[in-house]
Amino acid sequence: MKRTLAVGLIGYKFMGKAHSNAWRQAPHFFDLPAGVRMKTICGRNRTAVKKAAAKLDWENAETDWRCIIADPRIDIIDICTPNESHCEIAVAAAKAGKAILCEKPLARNVDEAEKMAQAVKKARVVNMICHNYRRVPAIALAKQMIERGEIGDRIFHFHARYAQDWIVDPNFPLVWRLQSDPAGSGALGDIFSHIVDLARYLVGEFREICGVMETFVKQRPLEKNPRVKGKVAVDDAVTMIGRFKNGALASLEATRFAPGRKNSITLEINGSAGSLFFDLEEMNRLRVYNAADPQDRQGFRDILVTEPSHPYIANWWPPGHVIGYEHTFVHTIADFANAVAAGKSVQPTFTDGLHNQYVLDAVKESVRINKWIRL
Amino acid sequence: MKRTLAVGLIGYKFMGKAHSNAWRQAPHFFDLPAGVRMKTICGRNRTAVKKAAAKLDWENAETDWRCIIADPRIDIIDICTPNESHCEIAVAAAKAGKAILCEKPLARNVDEAEKMAQAVKKARVVNMICHNYRRVPAIALAKQMIERGEIGDRIFHFHARYAQDWIVDPNFPLVWRLQSDPAGSGALGDIFSHIVDLARYLVGEFREICGVMETFVKQRPLEKNPRVKGKVAVDDAVTMIGRFKNGALASLEATRFAPGRKNSITLEINGSAGSLFFDLEEMNRLRVYNAADPQDRQGFRDILVTEPSHPYIANWWPPGHVIGYEHTFVHTIADFANAVAAGKSVQPTFTDGLHNQYVLDAVKESVRINKWIRL
Amino acid sequence: MKRTLAVGLIGYKFMGKAHSNAWRQAPHFFDLPAGVRMKTICGRNRTAVKKAAAKLDWENAETDWRCIIADPRIDIIDICTPNESHCEIAVAAAKAGKAILCEKPLARNVDEAEKMAQAVKKARVVNMICHNYRRVPAIALAKQMIERGEIGDRIFHFHARYAQDWIVDPNFPLVWRLQSDPAGSGALGDIFSHIVDLARYLVGEFREICGVMETFVKQRPLEKNPRVKGKVAVDDAVTMIGRFKNGALASLEATRFAPGRKNSITLEINGSAGSLFFDLEEMNRLRVYNAADPQDRQGFRDILVTEPSHPYIANWWPPGHVIGYEHTFVHTIADFANAVAAGKSVQPTFTDGLHNQYVLDAVKESVRINKWIRL
């Protein structure tokens, strides 16, 4: 008889909703080696978390995350809280021997990230950081193509931009994501971390980087009292150049100040035998240029990544029937459930989260001292 | 306390999977006036339907659809079977007083469709045909724009093409969708019906039409004995021109013989003050040309239909986080659940299905006699 | 020493400007077997034609086209007049032994076209109809690919639309292109003729067709007295279905009533081994789907048709440096100059023009009698 994995989810807002959906959906589309039991969801506001539990299909609602961790019937802790509490919760969960899935960024800084990586290592618990975009089928296909040498044995460029526009209005309030303590950083940890992760996933480790950051709107209305303005202590945008250890050049930018770009990640990778291009707003597509095609028949091939032979797709719909944003979480959680059942972590692990954090902290330091930083 | 609607689903393959997902998901994303109980799923193969019940989250599995209809605890019959049984099941369900959701095409011909429309009318049961593409948010937005006169008070053209490529290989077997009895027709009922429905939804009723149909591969291997070939008795492609009652011209084509087009619907509507363009492969977008824009600032506007103010979107994710194919079923079933709770059918009803069928039969007749047909 | 070809051009407006440019440019980019002498340009308004001669680089200006044809020093007659005079001029030019390039449509109807085709046949003069889009490099590449069997040995579909929007405004005046006598027809001869020509060029001859035409705005202000309205006696739009002799299905539409479409030709051809897609608004590109690509690496290839190995391109700029609309005329005239020098017509000849006209007249007749027409 199949084992059942009981899950405790901490956080019930945007990411809580996305993870809940993924826990609910994964067993219906993927053949998992274990059952999933959506046991407890946790949040600080009792009314809200109870409502969330009902809506999102959790058995219980809880307001103290320590209770979930103390609950011996729970196997998995899924952390969807603001960044400030990732470290404390993860360390406690590791000590309690739970498998842990943690939203990105792993932490607010390297110190926290190291504690977390050490904790899971010491406790030998299965761990994963939720960089869901690794599991966009088109991205997974890109990874496969790079590994098979389809764009050549050398990579020259990784060029990526993550652009949003939700805070262009200077009257948008000073929400937690714009505050230093809960968030740790602005665009840097929230979205730049995603393209750092994709860079490391697809190309490899960075050797050196140099960055620039900017806060375009320096004061914003307080959420609870809009007539008063508070200082915006985090970055609105970050731009970075760098070199990878394998010699490729890097150009990465993340911004919340690109009107019209709602949740856009564009990335291009140029190798010695071809190129890849991806745009998250057309997430079911991968553009591939293969220099080995006959010279007068060359062109970027627009692959609609909905074939059963493409990563994750066989579990969904027939060719041409596209999937959406939330499916990347279902893929993540299906892989994580497999990992937990097998007792062996799956990428990206807390160690990946830590390595990402090295880069994020290096960018901050680079900006502080106005210099290149060697990693 | 909220009422609970108990559902019986007949059919467990492609559409059965899509509808099951929609019944499962709708309550978690939409505020429904009634609870949903996924009570019984029905299919002819006992082993397969039991497996489907487990995977798709139904309480019971059943092999005789008459039992479901006879079950007084069931409120809704959802018909996802091959076309040949739509009529018999729907008529029986209506007689039993069930609310009915039926997959498209409503029937194999007008005779069947009329029986079905009369049955639901006589029984006064809530009824709906599942033309899910009406509830792509971009299509719903297009409808809204047309109704508000945003592309003008006259429509000149409706130009649509539904293209697939899954049977281009002449060795693809003679599956039920290629057989006359179970399917009734080929591309005509399966996919042409969708663009007929969209034409009627967005522009209005047809006045006259003239069509051409073709079966490019006339014999195919039998499924159970591939060394023997059987005759393909349904159409591979259908092309039609026509006039709407409001004077607009129509050009519609559906084909299963367009290599590279996996599940592509492109449609363009030209009106006196603007144009709309939609492509199902980029289903989160609507292209809109507004002739009222300043002459040197005009251009098709590429609307990413993921704003909370766009139809259905507020229930899902923040702007820029795209949805996929299956969401159109969730929208359909959420609207249908509301309709059942309110005791009042929602578009498209069986009457719409019948009107669509008038067009489909007219196309067939037009091809048979090689002439225009007035509707 | 190289022979010199002396040209007489009749017409000096849009097409006169385009052809003048082509005669001027061809020798600088193509290695022609003969020199080109831009001898005389002809138009009915003396002041205007003299101005045109100066601007467009012609040696002489003339107001009577008979004088040009009578001029023994002139080798080539290039006809860029309104459609009503094509026949008379061409027949006279043929009798005078001139090589003839004639703008499309060849004539206003089959009667005229037959006279023209017979005249050049009898006179054995080099003749060509200027369907310039055949010489868009991407179209020429498409032709090459079809001939080499790159999209398979069968063609299933030819689907094309030519859309413009310049007369959507009901107050746009009743210019000659909207009058029956000078133009012969509206969208039919002006733009539908282009996609008929491309259909015949790329796929082959039609077997049977059925069409519908519409004049959306039935009265328009007179050019010289805008307070008075005159009847619009030509079509605003035409839509046609049909079958080719090789069994392919045809769907063609031309309209001047598509807001936002300025000069858009989209065409898709589906064959047994692949598909081609072209859009004139992105005329340097050809999209090609090759079903022989590995199943999980398939996708429409976006060929930027600017490589030296692509048709006509080696004469222009390095890869990636795009060409524009007028270049198609330079290609046409370079090929025509070669044909004249060699004494052998090059496609499309007047015979092609005549065959196109058979289709155009068949469409008209089909609309008149509301029936299919066999060609």
Add this chain to the structure above:
Amino acid sequence: MKRTLAVGLIGYKFMGKAHSNAWRQAPHFFDLPAGVRMKTICGRNRTAVKKAAAKLDWENAETDWRCIIADPRIDIIDICTPNESHCEIAVAAAKAGKAILCEKPLARNVDEAEKMAQAVKKARVVNMICHNYRRVPAIALAKQMIERGEIGDRIFHFHARYAQDWIVDPNFPLVWRLQSDPAGSGALGDIFSHIVDLARYLVGEFREICGVMETFVKQRPLEKNPRVKGKVAVDDAVTMIGRFKNGALASLEATRFAPGRKNSITLEINGSAGSLFFDLEEMNRLRVYNAADPQDRQGFRDILVTEPSHPYIANWWPPGHVIGYEHTFVHTIADFANAVAAGKSVQPTFTDGLHNQYVLDAVKESVRINKWIRL
């Protein structure tokens, strides 16, 4: 009577061909205040330059550029030579009182550029650097929109990439553009200079920058003896971050190592009220996002920049009839001819070339010392 401007062109290869075409075409499409006389073309290889003169329509061929400058009948010197000779020729031409058009980059370094800027200032001659992309109609429209505040009163980001792929093959020979002496630099001066120029044109002056450069293929076959390899002393790619004086962030990259990108410039500018996006491979289009559009009708507007009201377009063809690469030179030379006739330089002047050169040299220095450079 109109004055005639006599032109001497130095250089006859790629740029010589493009400029010759522009001098030839400008008078036929633009109303110039003076006539143009294509008097002398100059090149070091007598046979080749004579052939070029005949093909490109110059009256005389010359092998010593000093003779052209000494020729009192020549008004304009147009410099299309490799970078190493720009300075010497321009300084001599200025001393001789000629109006000067010089291809980009102005020089190999700031020293040379300053000499040139001083020379034209002292001699008070009309001068212009040929950054032809400023006169792509879509770019000129972008400039107009920025100046009118259509994307807001603040600019946040300028993000540009110029990508080519012509030397990805390590066996591509060591041509002059890859050698230090004639070229001065690689991608930096050749193509990065274009996006630096566009950045300054569209956004303003840089305050500080930091760059990285790379030579991916360090040795290449000699042109004259392919069995011997020589050192590649110039950059293959350059990436830069920076800040503009107005507070905007900059991210610029130029590379010759992007397989599939033939001559691609993509640029995005994000402002407080909208965004602009341009792609040179679709040079007749400008994408514009206007944040003032109604929230549920927003989207990037795809402006086909072919309306008579768009910059330069009225001189060409009707709406929808696209132009190509070479037209940007015609625009440049039409504006330059006007400037010469008026005796007043037009942007971009040698001073712009010098300012661009400050940035290029700063990038080099930044790479050398591995630090930020303040401009």
